[in-house]
Amino acid sequence: MPFIDVKRLSVHDPVQQSHLVANITFSLHRQRCLAVIGESGSGKSTIAKTLIGLISPSLKVDGEIIFDGEKLTTQTVKGWRGKRIGFISQDAMNAFNPIETIGHQMIETFHQHLGLRGKEGELHAIAGLESVHLKNPYQLMKTYPYELSGGMLQRVMIAITMMLSPDVIIADEPTASLDAYNRREVIMQLQRMKEETGAALIVISHDLGVVQAIADELLVMHQGVMLEHGSAAKIFTSPQHPQTKHLLETRLRLSKPLEALRQQNRMEAAPC
Template sequence: MLLLSVNKLNIRDQKTGKTIVRDASFAVQANTCLGIVGESGSGKSMTVREILGVNPRWIQSDGEIWFEDRDILQDDEKQRRALRGRKISMILQDAMTAFNPIEKMGYQMRQTFVQVLKVTKKEAERLSLDSLRTMNFSDPVAVYKSYPHELSGGMLQRCMIAIALVLKPSLIIADEPTTALDSINQLEVVKQFQYLKELTGTTLILISHDLGVVQRLADHVIVMKDGEIVEDGTVANVFNEPQHPYTQYLVNTRLQLSDSYVKTLQAGGV
């Protein structure tokens, strides 16, 4: 079933007159993961932020974004705000900026569930702790009572996933969720996204420059360069038979890095 359809989306910066995204068209099927890859400035983050309706006021767009049988690009701010969190959630690259530094995690999770789900504070607390347990925290109560700065980047990412687990949005957008993490935390967050997909069947849009993460999580991939989609296909096709020179460059670079890593381990007797 088709969940999201973007048709001929153009995004412009009115301050500079620059066109950031040109004629972007793609579709996202329900219960799948779409990976969006591309270098910095390719337009991938601006595209998904336009889906959420959170780009700055001077960013203008035209085209169509169909979600739940309507073109949400025509919605007013109140309608777009109603979609955010409940229907479409975003997991940010820097998890620290997603939370209020002066409030404990438990309070922030509880307030989110009270406001969005209209449940009691007691029920919101139960939902918070249950979701933290689901994310395999060894001491959910300690996390619940912690301030954001007392938790690692990987733990904060898992808290964001825990919130999404409870809200059960139709679509989760993850913008470079592993970039700021070390390799151990990256692997843990990838595992949690896999678990989230299997547990809830939610639909994901994953933005990442890490082809390994995309290959592991995504079903379908689009490649963006200079504001345009240059390749669109299944993970198997894009990674095994890339058609565009830029995609070929990305895939070959990743293979070279992987080969170098393996050779280094072998040389070291690992």
């Protein structure tokens, strides 16, 4: 039985009289990763926000979202967000309160969702920071969000999600604006979450390198419509829809100069 079962999901904007996404259907089992790809404005983030219950109340949502055998409603998803449904935002800087320390925000989150207090919550936070290989966790707990880089904040967000051990993790552009090293680190942490917690993972991304590294299944979006859905390996090697072929060819062509530069840098850095 699928852990997540989405049936005929549509999101309609009554003001603009348009569908943001239309008739989206897919299912996902535990310890599997579904990547959702498509051009900007294709509806990728709308799907993520709908699943996590962060869609604007002005929009009309139709269809069904079955989560662990239970139909999601506005109230149930609010109750499950954080503990059972983890969300990693693409905008790490704005995901944190700028006037509270990182440690305070982590401990408050663990108190709210896990009931941990005081020293117990602090130790849980430190263990999370260590799990994503952030140095000097005690000192890091005392810092404010603006004192950390986007990559570090992204890893803090992943640490919080990991320590909550959710059943499903939704990551919206988790590697956006990160350098090559931090992208690799984030991919490794997402893989670890899937393998160690048994979570189902949904990754929204335009980065085909990330998608190829982590996805078991692929859902291709275009102008709010699902073009293809199936094995990631099969779609990458034998895309069926012309728009999918165009998307993959364009992304891979754009990434070739960067990959060539990376290879050159590796060769120059290699010891003689």
